[in-house]
Amino acid sequence: MAAQIYSGEKYASRRREISANLAKRPEFHDSKPLPFMTREEKILESSRKLTLISKHMNEIIDPSDKRELYHLNCEVLGIEGNPMALHGDMFIPALTAQASDEQQEKWLSRALRREIIGTYAQTELGHGTNLRKLETIATYDVDTQEFVLHTPQITALKWWPGNLGKSSNYAVVVALMIIKGKNYGPQTFMVPLRDEKTHQPLKGITIGDIGPKLAYNIVDNGFLGFDHYRIPRTNLLMRHTRVEPDGTFVKPPHAKINYSAMVHVRSYMITGQAIMLAYALTIATRYSSVRRQGQIDTTQPEVKVLEYQTQQHRLFPSIARAYAFVFAGAETVRLYERVLQEVETGNVSLMADLHALTSGLKSVVTHQTAQGIEQARMACGGHGYSQASYISEIFGVAVGGCTYEGENLVMLQQLARYLVKSAGLVQAGQSSKLGPLVAYLGAKSDSTSLIDRTPTPGFAEYVKTFQHIARKQTLKAAQKLFGFMEKGDTREVAWNKSTVELNRASRLHTRLYIVEAFVRRVEEVADPRLKEVLTDLLRLHVNYELLDVAAYALEDGFLSSSQLDYIREQLYFYLAKIRPNAVSLVDSWEFSDRELRSVLGRRDGNVYENLFAWAKASPLNKTDVLPSVDKYLKPLMESARASKL
Numbered sequence: 029m030a031a032q033i034y035s036g037e038k039y040a041s042r043r044r045e046i047s048a049n050l051a052k053r054p055e056f057h058d059s060k061p062l063p064f065m066t067r068e069e070k071i072l073e074s075s076r077k078l079t080l081i082s083k084h085m086n087e088i089i090d091p092s093d094k095r096e097l098y099h100l101n102c103e104v105l106g107i108e109g110n111p112m113a114l115h116g117d118m119f120i121p122a123l124t125a126q127a128s129d130e131q132q133e134k135w136l137s138r139a140l141r142r143e144i145i146g147t148y149a150q151t152e153l154g155h156g157t158n159l160r161k162l163e164t165i166a167t168y169d170v171d172t173q174e175f176v177l178h179t180p181q182i183t184a185l186k187w188w189p190g191n192l193g194k195s196s197n198y199a200v201v202v203a204l205m206i207i208k209g210k211n212y213g214p215q216t217f218m219v220p221l222r223d224e225k226t227h228q229p230l231k232g233i234t235i236g237d238i239g240p241k242l243a244y245n246i247v248d249n250g251f252l253g254f255d256h257y258r259i260p261r262t263n264l265l266m267r268h269t270r271v272e273p274d275g276t277f278v279k280p281p282h283a284k285i286n287y288s289a290m291v292h293v294r295s296y297m298i299t300g301q302a303i304m305l306a307y308a309l310t311i312a313t314r315y316s317s318v319r320r321q322g323q324i325d326t327t328q329p330e331v332k333v334l335e336y337q338t339q340q341h342r343l344f345p346s347i348a349r350a351y352a353f354v355f356a357g358a359e360t361v362r363l364y365e366r367v368l369q370e371v372e373t374g375n376v377s378l379m380a381d382l383h384a385l386t387s388g389l390k391s392v393v394t395h396q397t398a399q400g401i402e403q404a405r406m407a408c409g410g411h412g413y414s415q416a417s418y419i420s421e422i423f424g425v426a427v428g429g430c431t432y433e434g435e436n437l438v439m440l441q442q443l444a445r446y447l448v449k450s451a452g453l454v455q456a457g458q459s460s461k462l463g464p465l466v467a468y469l470g471a472k473s474d475s476t477s478l479i480d481r482t483p484t485p486g487f488a489e490y491v492k493t494f495q496h497i498a499r500k501q502t503l504k505a506a507q508k509l510f511g512f513m514e515k516g517d518t519r520e521v522a523w524n525k526s527t528v529e530l531n532r533a534s535r536l537h538t539r540l541y542i543v544e545a546f547v548r549r550v551e552e553v554a555d556p557r558l559k560e561v562l563t564d565l566l567r568l569h570v571n572y573e574l575l576d577v578a579a580y581a582l583e584d585g586f587l588s589s590s591q592l593d594y595i596r597e598q599l600y601f602y603l604a605k606i607r608p609n610a611v612s613l614v615d616s617w618e619f620s621d622r623e624l625r626s627v628l629g630r631r632d633g634n635v636y637e638n639l640f641a642w643a644k645a646s647p648l649n650k651t652d653v654l655p656s657v658d659k660y661l662k663p664l665m666e667s668a669r670a671s672k673l
């Protein structure tokens with residue numbers, strides 16, 4: 029199963045080897061539990077481990093293999109971030125996709141060797157979503173052949189970029205490029221921020237950390253201001269866009285090619301989110317198979333809480349989603365890598381499809397991941413609320429994904445633009461022009477679903493039902509938009525009046541894609557035992573998902589209420605069928621205790637002993653009487669006693 033999760037036995041076994049290697053190297057382990065550390069201690073500890081990784085990585089992994097490096101980072105550094113998180117996730121990808129060969133020779137090679145540390149500085153205090161209205165300006169000075177970076181007012185301060193605050197000495201900065209008074213929109217520049225030797229901010233740069241956040245606090249998200257700060261013309265990233273010495277602008281082959289670092293993260297984060305969801309579910313499912321509370325049969329001992337149907341309903345559909353997401357994520361990464369290669373040869377034809385797909389997936393997957401993690405926390409009762417479970421930290425980190433790389437409700441609209449265009453083609457009788465991801469929009473629906481007409485309906489029946497729902501909602505939402513426009517609204521006003529419906533279409537389209545990705549993967553599985561377990565999980569998934577969106581199919585009679593009953597019964601049947609495999613389904617992700625960082629979710633199942641040992645190790649328990657008691661509580665009680673006398 030691990031080979032299915034990690035797209036092949038090769039990487040699954042490399043993960044095991046890497047974990048086994050690290051188990052023998054205590055210097056790579058957390059020196060104490062992260063929840064017992066202050067933010068400063070966590071940053072120091074993370075920097076220590078980062079240095080070790082840099083020194084010894086060749087002994088443990090193949091550093092050219094991104095997935096091996098990812099696993100090494102998960103084991104050693106964990107999810108709370110590290111001082112070079114953005115260096116790997118965005119700075120290097122931005123240089124790879126946007127710097128010219130010459131620029132790559134100068135900066136990318138240094139970045140890869142970790143001679144410099146970089147980040148991606150785009151968001152500002154006043155604007156994150158609407159990139160065309162960023163306020164940092166880069167004005168070209170023809171005489172000196174330099175760009176002058178400037179922060180004209182407080183809202184133009186860069187705000188949020190990870191590792192900008194304290195760690196990075198370079199950034200890829202996004203600023204509006206002005207040449208001879210003309211605004212050429214957001215462009216990307218390579219900008220030195222700190223002295224390479226002293227790490228002091230360079231003259232003209234104001235920089236610092238933005239303070240603690242909900243989670244992800246090892247990352248020093250930062251602020252940055254420029255005071256007429258000059259960089260050479262050749263610091264504009266010029267793989268696709270160029271500015272000649274005389275100020276002539278050479279257009280890129282696609283207007284949004286500069287957005288590639290965002291598309292990179294959106295493509296990869298689907299897998300990252302699946303893994304965080306699987307972390308929380310591993311903890312909650314293991315704990316639920318240890319925790320005994322209450323009886324189902326009063327003549328029998330108390331049961332494991334995992335025997336309760338409600339607990340299964342709380343956890344198992346999310347286990348299915350974690351599998352679905354990791355399968356969809358693998359497809360997204362393949363498409364991203366293909367588009368990256370094609371863009372190199374000047375072929376930008378798939379950029380719009382990739383953008384639409386990743387915008388939808390990013391939004392649906394992060395939202396459902398956050399929901400699933402929160403349910404996993406509640407499934408652990410009181411102990412889920414303790415940081416010993418580590419689930420609150422996992423939630424805090426994962427839910428950030430709903431906001432970063434484009435706020436979810438905004439990104440759903442990017443997919444909706446694509447769907448509306450496709451609906452326009454259907455309306456115009458040009459369905460043959462639809463891309464493969466939306467070809468179903470041009471097909472004709474059956475009048476009713478055939479689910480429940482055969483003893484075990486094939487997945488095709490479910491897919492058809494999801495297609496019917498997604499098609500109906502897309503055409504309806506597009507019709508609403510066109511209707512407002514026909515009545516005289518501008519496209520923008522009409523769009524705003526239709527966005528709730530449009531975003532519903534985007535979600536349904538994306539959920540259909542996820543179901544199809546799951547079906548595609550299960551169909552490929554050769555081993556019959558594995559196929560049976562994955563088929564059960566997929567059956568749980570399609571029934572749960574369909575029930576969740578059934579209103580769309582009930583309202584036009586595509587599904588009948590008796591079919592709905594059938595879907596419910598199927599769901600309950602598969603909850604029970606999956607129960608004996610539940611722990612194995614989470615164990616198959618093969619997370620070591622080190623990677624999971626959860627006292628509650630440890631593989632040994634010694635929950636109570638582990639919790640008690642953890643509590644005793646809490647810094648508050650180092651002394652029996654705290655200074656706060658000596659200083660305040662004792663005098664308070666003493667004066668109360670004295671006044672009574």
Ligand SMILES: CCCCCCCC/C=C\C/C=C/C(=O)SCCNC(=O)CCNC(=O)[C@H](O)C(C)(C)COP(=O)(O)OP(=O)(O)OC[C@H]1O[C@@H](n2cnc3c(N)ncnc32)[C@H](O)[C@@H]1OP(=O)(O)O
Binds near residue numbers: 150151156288
């Ligand atoms: C290694 C994996 C590890 C994963 C985990 C990483 C953890 C790291 C943690 C945090 C890092 C976080 C980093 C950040 O958050 S960086 C900042 C991210 N910021 C955003 O995402 C901003 C969101 N806003 C936008 O992307 C854009 O402003 C916009 C897309 C919403 C709108 O852009 P705009 O230029 O205004 O375009 P239009 O809406 O007018 O659309 C025009 C047209 O262009 C198409 N389009 C837009 N973007 C793209 C694209 N990237 N590729 C292709 N095409 C694109 C759009 O669809 C329109 O097309 P049309 O309908 O045909 O006209």
Ligand SMILES: Cc1cc2nc3c(=O)[nH]c(=O)nc-3n(C[C@H](O)[C@H](O)[C@H](O)COP(=O)(O)OP(=O)(O)OC[C@H]3O[C@@H](n4cnc5c(N)ncnc54)[C@H](O)[C@@H]3O)c2cc1C
Binds near residue numbers: 149150154187436
């Ligand atoms: C953990 C974390 C890490 C980050 N790391 C980085 C980084 O490394 N580099 C970087 O540059 N940035 C980073 N960011 C910033 C992040 O990319 C932005 O916060 C994000 O893109 C959202 O933009 P915003 O803050 O402007 O939200 P806003 O756009 O202000 O959103 C506020 C509300 O307005 C709504 N809204 C906005 N526009 C529209 C619209 N057109 N239609 C309908 N509704 C709309 C949104 O849906 C939302 O409900 C990070 C953020 C976080 C939380």
